[in-house]
Amino acid sequence: MLVNFESLESQINGEHEEIKIRETARSLRGLKQLMGPVTCVWSDYILEAVKSAPLSLEERKTLVREMEADIRRAVKKDKSKAVYGAIVAFVALRQAEISGFADTYSKMLGIKLDRLIEFVEKMSPAERVLTSFLVVYHNRPEITEILKKLAPVDKANTFQRLSRRPVSLIVASLNASKIRFRKLLGGEVDAWWNL
Amino acid sequence: MLGGIYRQFKVKTAAIVNLGDKTIVVPTNEHDYLVPQSYRSSSRVMAGMFGPLVQNLSTKNMFFAVPNAELKSRSFSKGYDLDQFDGLSVSSINRPFSRLMASTKDKCSIERWCNPFALITDGTRNINTFLYQMPVVRLSQNLLKMFHKSKLELTNPKYELFGIPGVTVFIDKGEAADELLEKLLNVPLSFDGDGIVVSRQWKSQIKVLSTLNEEIPLPTVFKMQGAARSKGITIGEFEANRLLVKVGDSIMPVDVLMNTQGKRKNKAANLIASGMRLRKYLGESVERIDTVNVEQLIELKSKYPIVRGTLILDGNEIGEVVVGINKFYLDLTHDMNPKVAKPHISYVQAQQIFETLDFPLLERFEKRDVRPELSLHDEQLTVIDGLITKLALYRREELI
Numbered sequence: 001m002l003v004n005f006e007s008l009e010s011q012i013n014g015e016h017e018e019i020k021i022r023e024t025a026r027s028l029r030g031l032k033q034l035m036g037p038v039t040c041v042w043s044d045y046i047l048e049a050v051k052s053a054p055l056s057l058e059e060r061k062t063l064v065r066e067m068e069a070d071i072r073r074a075v076k077k078d079k080s081k082a083v084y085g086a087i088v089a090f091v092a093l094r095q096a097e098i099s100g101f102a103d104t105y106s107k108m109l110g111i112k113l114d115r116l117i118e119f120v121e122k123m124s125p126a127e128r129v130l131t132s133f134l135v136v137y138h139n140r141p142e143i144t145e146i147l148k149k150l151a152p153v154d155k156a157n158t159f160q161r162l163s164r165r166p167v168s169l170i171v172a173s174l175n176a177s178k179i180r181f182r183k184l185l186g187g188e189v190d191a192w193w194n195l
Numbered sequence: 196m197l198g199g200i201y202r203q204f205k206v207k208t209a210a211i212v213n214l215g216d217k218t219i220v221v222p223t224n225e226h227d228y229l230v231p232q233s234y235r236s237s238s239r240v241m242a243g244m245f246g247p248l249v250q251n252l253s254t255k256n257m258f259f260a261v262p263n264a265e266l267k268s269r270s271f272s273k274g275y276d277l278d279q280f281d282g283l284s285v286s287s288i289n290r291p292f293s294r295l296m297a298s299t300k301d302k303c304s305i306e307r308w309c310n311p312f313a314l315i316t317d318g319t320r321n322i323n324t325f326l327y328q329m330p331v332v333r334l335s336q337n338l339l340k341m342f343h344k345s346k347l348e349l350t351n352p353k354y355e356l357f358g359i360p361g362v363t364v365f366i367d368k369g370e371a372a373d374e375l376l377e378k379l380l381n382v383p384l385s386f387d388g389d390g391i392v393v394s395r396q397w398k399s400q401i402k403v404l405s406t407l408n409e410e411i412p413l414p415t416v417f418k419m420q421g422a423a424r425s426k427g428i429t430i431g432e433f434e435a436n437r438l439l440v441k442v443g444d445s446i447m448p449v450d451v452l453m454n455t456q457g458k459r460k461n462k463a464a465n466l467i468a469s470g471m472r473l474r475k476y477l478g479e480s481v482e483r484i485d486t487v488n489v490e491q492l493i494e495l496k497s498k499y500p501i502v503r504g505t506l507i508l509d510g511n512e513i514g515e516v517v518v519g520i521n522k523f524y525l526d527l528t529h530d531m532n533p534k535v536a537k538p539h540i541s542y543v544q545a546q547q548i549f550e551t552l553d554f555p556l557l558e559r560f561e562k563r564d565v566r567p568e569l570s571l572h573d574e575q576l577t578v579i580d581g582l583i584t585k586l587a588l589y590r591r592e593e594l595i
Contacts, residue, residue, distance in 0.1 A: 002366040002375065002506065002514040008455055012467065012501065015460040016315040016493055021301035024318025025283050028291040097213050 027079050033098050037089030038074040042067045045129040049150040059146045066143055082108045084136045091116050092128035111136060126152035198407030200330045200527055203239045204246040209259035211292060212271050219274030220295060222259065223266070233264030241528075242327035244357075249285075249327065252305075257297040263290070281306065284313075284321040288424070300487055307486035309356040310422040310464045311347055315492045317460035320423040328526040332359065333410060335400035345472035345520045348483040358522030361397055361450035363421070363469055364440055364506060365517040368454045378508060379438060379452075380431040386454045390430030391419060397450035398432065403527065418526040422468060423461035425521075427453065428531050440518050442504040445477060449506075455517060463496055469519020470502040471495070476520055 050063060074083045082105040089095045090102030091113070106113040116135055120128040130152050137143045210223045228234045237260045242249060252258040259280075279299070282292035284306035296303035302313040302321070309322045334342070342360045349355060366372045368386045376384045376392065384390065402410040420426030435448040456462055475481040481499065485491050504518035 002371050002516050003455060004367055005501075005503070005515070005517075008367075008462070008466075008517070009501070011458070012462045012496055015317075015462055016489075016496075019315060019317055019460055021283075021314070021318040025281075025291070025301075028283060028319065032291060099213075 030079055030098075030101060031075060034074040034079075034083060034086050034089075034101060037093060037095045037098060038083055038085035039071055041085050041088045041092065041129050041133075042071060044155050045126055045153070046133065046147075046150070048155070049126075049130065049153045052153065053150045055146065055149060059149070062142065063146050084109075084133070087111065087113070087116075087136050088129055088132040091120060091132045092125060106136075109136060109139065111138075124152065126155060198405030198409055200403060200405060200411070201241040201243050201327075202246055202406055204242050204250040206238060206240050206250060206253035206258060206260050207256065208234060208238050208262055209295060210266055210271075211261060211277060212266075212274065214271070214274075218277040219271065220259065220277055220280055221271045221274035222256075223262075227266055227268075228262065229265045229267055234262050237262035237264070240327055243330035244332065245326050245329055248305075252296070258285070259295045261293050261295060263293070283318055285323065285326050287324050288319060288321075305356070308349070308352065309358070310468070311349055311355055311484040311486045312463040312468055312492055312495075313423070313486065314489050316423045316464045320425075320459060320461040320464070322422075322524065323424060325420055325426075325524040325526055328528050329524045330527050331404040332525070333402045333404055334359065338397075338400050341476065341520065342522075345476040347468065347471060347475070347481070350483055350485040355522070358422075358524055359401060360472070360520050360522055361393075362440065362447050362473075363451040363453060363519055363521035364438075364449050364504070365453060365455045365466060365469075365519070366506075368457065371514070372454070375506075375508065375513065376431065376452075379433050382431070384430055388430075389427040389454065391427040392431045392433065392452040393429050394435040394438070394448065394450050395432045396435040396448070398429075401525075403525075413525075414527070414530070414532070416531040418529070418531055419523045420526070421453070421465050421521045421523055423464035425453070425456055425459070425461060425465050426526075437509055439507040440504040440516065441507060441512075442473065442477070442502060442518055446507070451521065451523070453521075463492070465521060466501045466517055466519060467496055467499060469521040470517075471499050472520035472522070473502050473518060474499060 046063070046067065050060060055063070070083060070085050073081050074085060079101070083101065084105075086098055086101045087106050087109070090098050103113060106116075116132060119135075120131050123131060130147065130150060134144055134147050137147060208223050209220050210227065212219055212221050223234070225231050225234045225238075240246065240249060240260065249258055253260075275297075279297060280295040281298040281301070281303035282295050284298075284303050285296050286292060286294040296305060298304065300307070300314065301318075302316075305326065306321050307313045309326075310316060313321070338360060342357065345360055347355045366375070366386070372386045373384070376382075376386065380392070384392075398413055401413055403413065405411055416429055418426065418428050435450070438449040438452070439446050440449050456465060471481050482495065484495065502518050503515055506513050506516045
């Protein structure tokens with residue numbers, strides 16, 4: 001059978017009922033708004049803190065898995081599940097653009113947003129991020145136990161750091177290229193396999 | 196080809212700014228941005244056939260490009276409410292709200308003009324960047340006649356937006372479709388990757404016009420989409436006389452073979468609209484569509500159900516399919532031909548596969564004397580080495 005007409009016709013008849021264009025537009029716009037701030041609080045603050053914290057391998061895995069899950073929730077088209085990082089980014093990094101999401105998610109998690117903002121107001125950005133994470137994860141003891149072991153560290157701008165590579169690295173890469181070229185163009189046939 | 200396929204069109208820009216609870220759209224100019232270059236690149240749209248239309252709409256403050264650039268100041272007090280704009284229809288789906296069209300409805304007039312069923316089509320399924328990427332095309336008299344004979348009538352404007360018409364057969368993805376493709380093209384292909392198969396004769400009736408009015412044939416592989424983002428790249432070509440479709444008493448050569456769009460909520464835009472065009476083409480009377488009247492759009496689905504036809508391959512009837520005259524837009528911004536930049540034979544997996552298959556890959560490469568090239572390469576590297584040393588000294592970095 002080339003076409004399942006029964007299924008196709010039932011889909012055609014019902015598809016208009018599921019279409020909510022305005023909501024789709026809002027959530028797609030939100031998709032882009034959340035992506036940056038949520039990734040930033042996790043990768044530039046928490047991940048940096050994890051590197052120097054006395055955590056076991058299992059604890060590191062748990063935290064990284066949670067980080068991945070939270071970032072995934074932030075980029076999903078369906079924004080109905082709470083993104084913890086969105087609240088933290090709003091409170092700690094003052095990302096006013098995502099206030100709507102922060103407000104909705106804080107209500108879902110039973111957090112009083114005003115009190116949290118007031119509580120972290122005089123802290124440094126790194127302390128604000130860590131403290132906010134501890135508060136938003138209050139109902140997830142397996143995560144808060146790990147977060148308690150982290151110390152606030154200076155923000156590491158992952159992307160900027162990678163974009164400005166030291167000259168020595170460029171030279172090392174160039175030397176490696178030289179060897180590869182020589183092997184590729186002038187070496188013996190066997191050398192192909194050892195690139 | 197001396198001319199290009201696309202030209203630059205200047206459009207107005209705007210920024211989306213949050214003002215307390217409200218989000219407003221503020222028209223901007225070069226001086227509002229910290230980095231003027233980002234404004235300049237956004238204010239020029241590379242476009243083809245519909246470039247002048249976009250430029251005109253922008254002149255009338257109906258179309259704005261939103262530069263992805265930092266503003267000098269965010270202290271704007273006046274602007275338009277964001278709800279007055281459609282930020283999805285003409286933006287890239289990967290950058291929603293990067294292009295705004297003024298609209299009082301959920302989807303803007305251009306989108307409804309292109310897809311009369313837009314208001315009952317999924318919000319993410321629009322013309323999107325194909326509005327700019329559609330090149331200027333010259334169609335054969337046959338195709339042009341088909342478009343004019345089949346075009347859907349609207350209340351405002353009078354007819355739907357131009358697109359390349361083609362007798363299209365829709366079949367479900369799956370084994371039956373793959374078997375048909377193999378019989379038709381003699382290669383094991385699948386519809387799973389949303390590929391589109393076209394007839395050689397249909398393709399030859401479409402000529403792209405360069406900016407210097409040169410006629411360019413379509414490339415072997417190109418990207419095309421029907422209404423509501425039913426897009427794909429062409430994965431094969433067949434002779435038109437091999438594949439026919441019988442609808443009632445009429446037998447027509449098939450121009451395009453594509454899938455029925457799975458669970459995507461764009462079936463009215465594709466299957467129903469195509470069916471309505473075919474009905475009109477075959478002489479049936481078809482109702483004028485009021486694109487903003489959602490109730491009428493829903494009614495049309497039951498009034499003009501999908502058109503069924505019998506597919507005939509090499510003279511044999513092979514099954515019942517959905518038929519219509521779909522309307523296509525092209526995208527020639529990328530070379531879609533498969534490219535092998537270099538043989539990644541350093542990969543362990545590749546090595547293992549070659550060993551298992553006993554495949555003498557290296558013997559397939561021609562051997563030649565590369566010493567002159569190598570010496571030139573070494574000379575160039577010496578110069579680069581010197582430059583890097585100077586750069587390191589300037590930066591006070593240590594070289595390893």
